[in-house]
Amino acid sequence: MSTTAGRKRARVRPAVAAVSAALLSAAGCSSGGEGPGEARGGVPVVEKGKLTTCTHLPYPPFQFERGGKVVGFDVALIDLVAEDLGVQQKILDTPFENFKTGAFLNSGECDLAAAGMTITEERKKNVDFSVPYFDATQAVLASKKSGVRTLAEVKARGLRLGAQAETTGESHAKGRGFDPVAFESSDAVLNGLRTGQVDAVVIDYPVVRGWLKDGANAAAFVLGESIETGEQYGFSVKKGNDRLRAAIDRAIRDARADGTYRKLYEEWIGPLPGAGS
Known part of the structure; x- marks a missing residue:
């Protein structure tokens, strides 16, 4: 369980070089392995020999495909875990709603979930979370022709608001009195x-x-208000999997x-905000 100083130094490297994850569909995630280890x-x-990670693609900059590999901030961090454990990360693309219930963890198809997932009390009922690894905020992005910058303006003008289904963004919108159009993925x-x-x-x-x-996006859309919700991301494991x-x-x-x-x-993200973040 210990990490030597030499291994710590060795892992400071470009994340793409560290990524050796294989992208599989959820339908094939239980086949072809050597069994538990x-x-x-x-x-x-x-x-x-594997650390099997459930994720939901794409969700850049946390996990997405580039050059035939799955890369991103979450992927790079879990590669560090895999390296410490002496195994190789393997990635399965699964529906996001399963992360709330821990379904793929409980069924033994994945060891952990890494999907830019906010730690919430509701989700803690079904899974155990790591320490927080990212402080998150929500943001409004609007078409320039709409002329809006805030949720209050969207509501006042009766415009249509979208969000990714089963996310805290969708929950926040509903909490503000919206019935947002729910989309399956960030794409x-x-x-x-x-x-x-x-x-x-x-x-x-x-x-x-x-x-x-x-x-093209910068020309068509405008960044509106940032919404501080106090959210933090965590990686999740099956309840009781204390060693992992x-x-x-x-x-x-x-x-x-x-x-x-x-x-x-x-x-993967940009300048680190604030000392000690």
């Missing part, structure tokens, strides 16, 4: 805005920031202490 420190894994949210199905969307700020790096949860916590804390976290944050 045990990683370094007695951590149980559902497939020998579908953006497409809904592009095609005029909705006039504005509410979704995590880093996702909006990534979208606006594209010139402890290994994830240790990797996150080590990464913060040795500078790896800052390096990965700046690579």
Whole structure:
């Protein structure tokens, strides 16, 4: 369970080089493995030699496909966990709603879930979370022609609001009195805005920031208000899987202490806000 100083230094490297995850469909996630095993420190894994991660694609900059590989901030952090455990990360693309219930963890198809997932009391009833690894905010993105910048303006003008289904963005919108158009993925949210199905969307700020790096998006859409909700992301494991949860916590804390976290944050998201974030 320990991490040597030499291994800490070795893991400070470009995240793409660290990624060796295989993208599989949820339908095939139970086939072709060697069966359960045990990683370094007695951590149980559902497939020998692997740390199997359930995620939901795409959700840049946390997890998305690039050049035939799944990469992103979440992927890079879990690669650190896998390295500490002496195994290789394997990624399964699964429906997001399963993360709330822990279905794929309970069925033994995945060891953990990593999907830009907010820690909530409701979700804690079904899964155990790691220490927080990301402080999140929501943001409004609107079409420039709509002329709106805030949720209050969207409501006042009776415009259509979109959000990703089963997310805290959708929950926040409902809490503000909206009945948002629910899209299955972040890509579908953006497409809904592009095609005029909705006039504005509410979704995590880093996702909006990534979208606006594209010139076409920047020309068509405008970043509106930021919404501080006090959300924090965590990785989840099956309830009672204390050894894996402890290994994830240790990797996150080590990464913060040795500078790896800052390096990965700046690579995938941007400048790290505030000292000690």
